[in-house]
Amino acid sequence: xxxxxxxxxxxxxxxxxxxxxxxxxxxxxxxxxxxxxxxxxxxxxxxxxxxxxxxxxxxxxxxxxxxxxxxxxxxxxxxxxxxxxxxxxxxxxxxxxxxxxxxxxxxxxxxxxxxxx
Amino acid sequence: xxxxxxxxxxxxxxxxxxxxxxxxxxxxxxxxxxxxxxxxxxxxxxxxxxxxxxxxxxxxxxxxxxxxxxxxxxxxxxxxxxxxxxxxxxxxxxxxxxxxxxxxxxxxxxxxxxxxx
Numbered sequence: 001x002x003x004x005x006x007x008x009x010x011x012x013x014x015x016x017x018x019x020x021x022x023x024x025x026x027x028x029x030x031x032x033x034x035x036x037x038x039x040x041x042x043x044x045x046x047x048x049x050x051x052x053x054x055x056x057x058x059x060x061x062x063x064x065x066x067x068x069x070x071x072x073x074x075x076x077x078x079x080x081x082x083x084x085x086x087x088x089x090x091x092x093x094x095x096x097x098x099x100x101x102x103x104x105x106x107x108x109x110x111x112x113x114x115x116x117x
Numbered sequence: 118x119x120x121x122x123x124x125x126x127x128x129x130x131x132x133x134x135x136x137x138x139x140x141x142x143x144x145x146x147x148x149x150x151x152x153x154x155x156x157x158x159x160x161x162x163x164x165x166x167x168x169x170x171x172x173x174x175x176x177x178x179x180x181x182x183x184x185x186x187x188x189x190x191x192x193x194x195x196x197x198x199x200x201x202x203x204x205x206x207x208x209x210x211x212x213x214x215x216x217x218x219x220x221x222x223x224x225x226x227x228x229x230x231x232x233x234x
Contacts, residue, residue: 004160033221042207042224043161056221091160093222106222108153110160 002026004094004109005074012115019079019086021112025094032075033106034067037089049075050097082116089113119144121208123225131233136180136195138228140208143189150191151209151222152182161207167191178202203232 005024013019025032031050035043048056049069060067064082069075079086090113093106124139142148149168153161165176172184182193191208208225 035222035224042226043222045221045223048221059221105163105166108161113158 004092004107006090006092006109006112008112009110010113010115012117013082014117015083016081019082019114019116021077021079021090021092021114023075023077023092023094023109025075025092026096026107029094029096029107031095031097031104032069033093033095034075034077035091035093037091037111039088043091046077079114082114084116087114087116119146119148119210119223121150121210121223121225123206123208123228125228126226127229127231129231129233130198132200133197136193136198136202136230138193138206138208138230140182140191140193140225141189142191142208142210144210148210150182150184151211152176152180152191152193153207153209153224154178155205155207155227157204164193164206198230198232200232200234203230205229 004026007022011019033048034046036046037043045059047060047067051069052071064080066078089111091111092109095104095106120143122141130136151166152164154164155161164180165174165182167174167184175181180195182191184191205227207227209222211222
């Protein structure tokens, strides 16, 4: 069973361009989470999605950032008009949903390292 | 609201010595607590988790942590450090399903562990 897949692993963009980060959850996992790790910091929650639904986007910046998890295909984190401050590692995690369980473990992908020039 | 505080951004121990990484948490609901390890330019790997069962939790690679509610602590220990333990360690907290905090993991700022030969 392959783990959480993220691509690309490294992405370089110039200021003003768009960045698209992809996350394929583990097989059988229906929940996806995105986190951002700024240099020398811990991970910060951005958004939680289920198929075709955004459940919690309390950590998403109000502008330029959006996320989706379509019925088919990977989850996409999209950053429009990137700025230097967007340079960070972006991690995706997935979890199953097990009714009756009080906790569903999140499994993390290897991350996408975005560099904005 | 939930938060974690990791005491010491950098800890250095000799090979074979005791490893102690400190973490204190704050949570208005019964917490789930985690320790993750991150090797350079890689994703996060779960070391161990506390989900309201036994207060002493054993994880991978010889690590363990003890949940102390009276001290709101969840310190990570390993009796004898190995060179391969050098990495960044993150303490984290989340709520259980049904809580609004369940969807997100709140991470500490991390502790970099160095091992001296």
